[in-house]
Amino acid sequence: MDRTRGRQGTHALLGRDSGRQRVGEFDRVEKCERTRGSHGATVAPGAHKADMGVTYATATLAALGDTKGRSMSQDAHAAASIAREAGEVLLAVRAAFAVDVEPQERGKRGDAAAQARIAQLLAERFPGDDVLSEEATDTDARLSADRVWIIDPLDGTREYSEGRADWAVHVALWERGDLTAAAVAIPGEGLVLDTSSVTPAPASAVSPVRLAVSRSRPPAITEPVRAGLGAELVPMGSAGVKIAAVVRGQVDAYVHAGGQYQWDSAAPVAVARAAGLHASRIDGSPLLYNGADPYLPDLVVCRPELASRLLDLIAHATDHGETS
Template sequence: MNAPSKAASSTASDVDVARAIAESAAAVLVAARASYDGDDLTVLKNLGDSTAQDHIAGRLSALRPDDEVLSEEAKDSPARLLASRVWIIDPLDGTREYSEGRDDWAVHVALWEDGELAASAVALGGPETVLTTADVPMLRGAAGAPIRIAVSRSRPPALVTTVADELGAELVAMGSAGVKVCSVVNGVTDAYVHGGGQYEWDSAAPVAVARAAGLHTSRLDGSPLVYNREDPYLPDLVVCRPELAQTLLDVIARAEQ
């Protein structure tokens, strides 16, 4: 894939850059998995992480050379704390699912600018489906019954089980954090509650897309999700239909007492 010209990099909007990078990185990941002929899943996970990281780093260097980057797969730089524009990247969210040949993995590309998530894109399981902050549709309708809560297929937090039991909710298991957030965006589920430990790159891009769709996003205690902090550890979040937010937060508060 040819690198964009400098002229293209100066005229493309930030969301167009996010979309193009997420889409092309997902295509690179699909190709890398198809070409791997071994049977060691750890090797395939590492191949996916490194391949996507190298691709995204190269694209950002060409398209937005003056911006800082926070990525799961790259060394952190304190320079980002003084920058007004920082790309928050997860080159491959859901390495386990990717290595197992599943499609519930994602590529996260988000831009943080002057204290807020400004633009983002999430590629879901390949280059064919990319959600962005520019064109994600606003969520319509209301939650049905029972409420559906997205949960990790491999390590569901005990908190979520407690919340689901109190609400009579259905737990829907799936892979990456990005896939779970976007399942709420797409109406596949009604909420995603997580309390088991994450970092900023796990949620920045999908949270930005969720906000653009009109969803509630917060920490478990209802406080805002804040990005580009010195310590990128951001262990918990709630993403849900807005009409469910207060009910979920109240149940979570009781469960954590």
């Protein structure tokens, strides 16, 4: 996927000539069969506060008051709806261009179509909000905005292009300093996880510890962590799918130190926090979003009871030069 770093207001995003052309190009494929609805029902109890720099998460909706809670819930439902619809567009594009189109080109077309649809929906529903997107041009105007949507229209272009299911759509809302609502769609499974309806991560009933890793290029940090935990490696596709796997109890942790951007992790990290999981940088410091530089190279998402041990292993590996 092209790493075009971007932000524009929602009207500007929608008004790009290339965006208008893409919407027209894919009008016919949007009539294809849609994926089914979202996953999860009850509001997760919660979110936990920072614990000596190890765990950082948003406060519970109740702690923020009924009015704020309702607003956050509405934003989360909107994020889920937008992510789901973008996923439907991506599935339709892939089906329409499954033959006689090279995989790389198929990925580009899907990316563009999903970006156009998300931009359109944000412009219609939140015309005053700003946007930071992988597929749009960035300016510093978003840095003074109260509300910024951080989106990745297609996380896992390679998996998408190859006809696999382990790719995702990310839609997150940053508001006055932190992530307040988000959704991650995994269209290949007909699944949407969002911050208002995600259930607490299920307890682990499997031994050994399971680590989600890239199926093509696991970062160097993986081996010392695996060895220290006696862990099993579980290869899978996009970052969003890996973090969602922790939320769903399919794995126990995801550690990454190979370079990412804010849009790669914003939505899945917000969902993970809402499910009561630990999410931080690999040094234990908070993951901060809507920064001037969209580069956010590393993270840890795991069960809370694993956090201290994981961070200690990472610190030891870093001190001994085992991460490069």
